Amino acid sequence: MPELPEVETIVRNLREPLIGRRIIGVYVYWPRTVARPSVDAITQRLPGLRIRAIQRRAKYLVFELGSRSSRQPTDYLLIHLKMSGRLDVVSRKRSIDKHDRVIFDLDGGRQLRFNDTRKFGRVYLVADPEEVTGHLGPEPLSEEFTLAAFKRFIAKRSGRLKPLLLDQAFIAGIGNIYADEALWLARLHPLRRADSLNDTEVRALYRGIRAALKDGIQRNGASIDWVYPEGDYQNHFRVYDRTGEPCRRCKQPIQRIVIGQRSAHFCAHCQL
DNA sequence: TAAAATGTTGGGTA
DNA sequence: ATACCCAACATTTT
Numbered sequence: 036m037p038e039l040p041e042v043e044t045i046v047r048n049l050r051e052p053l054i055g056r057r058i059i060g061v062y063v064y065w066p067r068t069v070a071r072p073s074v075d076a077i078t079q080r081l082p083g084l085r086i087r088a089i090q091r092r093a094k095y096l097v098f099e100l101g102s103r104s105s106r107q108p109t110d111y112l113l114i115h116l117k118m119s120g121r122l123d124v125v126s127r128k129r130s131i132d133k134h135d136r137v138i139f140d141l142d143g144g145r146q147l148r149f150n151d152t153r154k155f156g157r158v159y160l161v162a163d164p165e166e167v168t169g170h171l172g173p174e175p176l177s178e179e180f181t182l183a184a185f186k187r188f189i190a191k192r193s194g195r196l197k198p199l200l201l202d203q204a205f206i207a208g209i210g211n212i213y214a215d216e217a218l219w220l221a222r223l224h225p226l227r228r229a230d231s232l233n234d235t236e237v238r239a240l241y242r243g244i245r246a247a248l249k250d251g252i253q254r255n256g257a258s259i260d261w262v263y264p265e266g267d268y269q270n271h272f273r274v275y276d277r278t279g280e281p282c283r284r285c286k287q288p289i290q291r292i293v294i295g296q297r298s299a300h301f302c303a304h305c306q307l
Numbered sequence: 308t309a310a311a312a313t314g315t316t317g318g319g320t321a
Numbered sequence: 322a323t324a325c326c327c328a329a330c331a332t333t334t335t
Contacts, residue, residue, distance in 0.1 A: 036313045067330090094314080117314050119332075134332090153331050155314065194324055203315080210313050259313065260334085275313090295325075298311080 036118050036262040039094060039175070039208030040251030044265065045122060046091045052124045053147065057085045058100075060140035068136040068149065070157040077160050081139070084110060092168045093207035096122070113159040113167050114149065119262050120156030123148045152262075171207040175244050180206075185241045189229050197225035198295045200244070209244065212257055212268075212275045215300045216250075217243040219273045224306045225292075225299040274300040 037045065061078045063069060069077055084100040091097065098112040127146045137158055139147040149156065159167050173180045192199055199205055200214040218225050221243030223236060251257060256266035273283050278291040278300060287304040
């Protein structure tokens, strides 16, 4: 479900209740949710570790864990929510939900519950987050992601823009909503070829990507269903989920086509 | 009922 | 190596 802005919002909201808490137990209800090292390993290794910091890399949540003696090597718990993953901090007295997959029991009486209807989400316990995130492209909102850097990356590609934006090895964190929104902002058609863009269009795409993601974060992400309730960006979509509705620039109806097994929404009149 | 859903990966083809 | 298609993962909602 969530893309970069939603995960960023989730991370910001989890810091207050979780940082400083100690994990005292782990319960796994759907073993395949534990990607690595194994169910046995996480249930044995996590208890006793304290949550030192929570960061985001692309769509991954990265929990930095440490024990009391700070000389011990740090462990990292990574969580990818995929399509329907949710993280709830609740009292341990709360009844277990049908879709709770992994529960982290914390000191202080509360629990972090990884709830995931479709079971696509995964947790990883690793010594180095790069083991999981090493293949990802640059963070689009980082300082290193300059226009000059973007020009270098896109110069190596030739495919259609929509799948390219969804390619996490090209840029990390963009999903179906923000890809469509970025292309509308850039006035570029989702089927345009990366190697057909002139300098002005590359710059427009760079700005569109950053603007869409920043706008999403500012509005706490997008909430389309029960999975992620706290956002407001869904009320500001320009194209996503607006098939047939008027383009906010030219009033022509928004089109929906399928590209690479995913829906793409765009304005055929002002995206060329 | 069929289709679609904010995601990723692996296999096969060209 | 890159591009692109399909299937798989699994469940709920429209």
